[in-house]
Amino acid sequence: MPSSPLEPLELPGSGDWLTWVAEHGEGQLAEAAREVALVKSGPTDADTVLATWNRAETAIANAEAAHLWAEVHPDAAVRDRADELSQQVQKFVTELGQDRDLFAVFDGLSADGLDDGAVRVLEHTLRDFRRAGVDRDDATRDRLRELSEQGVKLSQDFGRNIRDDVRSIRVAPERLAGLPDDYRAAHPAGDDGLVAITTDYPDLVPFMTFASDGEARHELALTQNNVAWPANDQVLQDLLAVRRETASLLGYDSWPDLDTEVKMIGTGQAIADFIERISSASAERAAQDKGVLLARKQVDQPGADEVEVFEFRHYGELVRREQYDVDGQVVRTYFPFEQVRQGLLDVTGRLFGLEWTPVGRDEAGTWHDEVASYDVGLDGVRIGRIHLDLHPREGKFKHAAQFDLVKGVAGHQLPEGVLVCNFNRGLMEHDEVVTLFHEFGHLVHHVLGGQGEWLRFSGVATEWDFVEAPSQMLEEWAWDADVLATFARNAAGETIPVDLVAAMRRADQFGKGIYAAHQMSYAARSYYFHAGPNDDLTAFGDELQRRYSVFPPLEGAHMHCAFGHLDGYSSGYYTYMWSLVIAKDLFSAFDVDDMFAADVAGRYRDRVLGMGGRKDAADLVADFLGRPYSFDSWTAWLAE
Incomplete structure (x- = not known):
């Protein structure tokens, strides 16, 4: 990985986010337009054209980060402005894809003398033009542009309706029987004597797991399954x-x-x-x-x-x-949120040779005081920054995902990623711990894969039905007794027992x-x-x-x-199961008795994660395993 003197993106913190989001997005779009103009009118040699196009794609990706603010910013006005910017970005991208003069520049380039990365950029760019309809007649291209704009707005409406529609049921306190003490303490009765249980995950998951009242569970399930209906x-x-x-x-x-x-x-x-x-x-x-x-x-x-x-x-x-003999209410006592978060950093740091350095909110300039930021180091050099936004709030994205803030480009900008989840601030269920490991895998992939020359292949830029595989594989570390022993401790300071983890693993085979x-x-x-x-x-x-x-x-x-x-x-x-097939095969290369073995972990880091999208996913897997991937490990897992 190359050394980098680059600085992270400067966020406004307690400043004027509405102005910053607009100026950043519009400024990056303007920069992209300038670079595109140079592609169309500047030098015509392939190296220069592709380098200029790389700068244009970088600016476009920076503008696309508006999507993040639409999902996480606590100010509704900022979220709405970010949605508008996302529409502008997609309109610009659609118009580029149908620009015949721009296409002619790329179509006229010779791949002779280009290195493998540049050839791959050229091939993918020409493919994108064709998929955008550049070779269609004027009426068809006009209609495709209309459809693209409609699609963006509909996608935003679909997500916004889910994000903003937090529903709840109200139940008598006695209907919380079976739930953990800390859950019941966090859900006191209101003035009407009833307890509100929302469809947000920290309310939903424990209730559906532990509540003894079947009718109440039915009512909450129906409420959750009707979010955003009609x-x-x-x-x-x-x-x-x-x-x-x-x-x-x-x-x-x-x-x-x-x-x-x-x-x-x-x-x-x-x-x-x-x-x-x-x-x-x-x-x-x-x-x-x-x-x-x-x-x-x-x-x-x-x-x-x-x-x-x-x-x-x-x-x-x-x-x-x-x-x-696995009681989820006992298991969760070993997983206080703060310990899990630090344990995750320690585990991934040891596994991949990464250093996580906390960055204060004033320096990071983040959008909410619960966001935790860290600089990512490798061999003493900062290679990126991450932001962890892990608790629910009004108007925030309701599920769990990694969002790009900045895509890394060697010598130009550091990769920055944001993990957006909705976990409890207290004790976590073990399946939430597994989810956190999974989603953090995307974040590691984004940073390690963001050290290359070409924006097109930066970060999680492989085929979309492969992107879950590295994250699904990282889940394995959340099931290992030796790994869990490094951070899973209850309030008395007792480490999670080895026999309990073994029972958890056996129980996990069920279902x-x-x-x-x-x-x-x-x-x-x-x-x-x-x-x-x-x-x-x-x-x-x-x-x-x-x-x-x-x-x-x-x-x-x-x-x-x-x-x-x-x-x-x-x-x-289908991606989730397709990727799981590959994840089980990838994990077969690791020694379950030595989950931190440096040789295999380093090879995996460099040949899979660190490559981003610079090769086809099947080739990345083959480079790591020394053979093509197969269903064998998944089939064996199912039969266990």
Whole structure:
């Protein structure tokens, strides 16, 4: 990794964010326009053109960071202005993709004498022009521009409706029976004598796991599955229509065919085939898992003949407690949030040779006082900066994701990434710890992959159906007893017992068949919603759930309205399971008895994470494993 004297982006902190966001975004767009003009009118040798284009793409990416502020800034006016900027950026990008004069410059370049990176940039750029419709007639290109603008606005509406629609139920205090003491203490009754339980994750997850009151869990599940209903039903229909028409105008049979052309999987039909393959492989195991859940439910409700989708967490917890001797309420006492966050930094620092140096809010200039910032060092040199925004608040993104703030370009700008989650400020469930490790994997990938020359391949810039694999692999470190012993301690200072971790690992084997099957029900929604029109998305989604999940649909629910991945992942939600297949194969190279072995960790860091998108994902995996990836490790995992 090259040394870097570069400085992080200067954020306004307690200053005027509204002005800063506007000036930064518009300034970067103006810079991009200047560089594009140079491409069209300046020197015509390939090296100069590509270097100038790299500067243009860098400025565009900097302007695209407006999307982050739309999701996290506490000021609604800043969020709205950021949405407007995102629309401007996408309009600019769409116009560039259809600029025939600009395309002619690239189409006329010779790859002779270019290094591999420059050749890859040229190839990808020409491919992008074609996918944008540069070779279509004027009327088609005009319509494609209209569709792009509509799509951006619809995507923003879809996400905003989810983000702003926090719902709640109100229950009597006695209906919190079964929940941990700290949860009940944090949820006092209001003036009406009732307790509010919201659909935000820190409220939702413990309630669905531990609450003894089945009717209350049902009520909260239905409330959560109707977030953004009915508004997002029509928004999603309109968005799907925009995508179908876009694909048709570009000459593709379907949106999934357009979308998968640049992914590892290759074709839309391959998604359908993958869904069937995973469904078939997991069917027997899923049925066995559900049988165990049903038997446990029948202890409480003799004669019960079905387990509902919202009961999986609760009865799964009871099975783990009673049959595997794992009590989630005991487990969580070993995971206070502050300890987990520091433990994560220590673990990843040791694993990848990274140094995390805290940066105060005044210096970092962040948007909220709960955001924790760190400079990232390697071999004593700062190579990036990260920001951890990990707790819920009004108007903030409701799920868990890594957002780019700055994409790294060697000699030009440091990579900066933001981790946006919604965790409890107190004790964490172990599955939340696993989620934090997972999402932090994206952040590490962004920084380590942001040390190259080309913006196009900076950070998490591989094919989109590979990006989850490195993060899913990092989850393994959240299950290792020796790793957990470095930070998992209860209030008495006692380290999590080795035998408890072993029991947790055994218990984790339970339910994986259900998990795989239910993931395919999500993947099927994602794919088939995009593969063709459907008048009733609720009914069609319910049909797909009956086909692929072991759980029946939740009557009265409209989960697609709150399923945010239908926007960002569009037809590609299969990515999570596709990446898990690869993640299990990647992990097979590590020694489970020495999770910090420097040789394999360093090779993985440099050959996979540090490469960003400079090679195709399949080649990155082969470079690391010494062979092509296979399903073998995933199949063995499912059978454990």
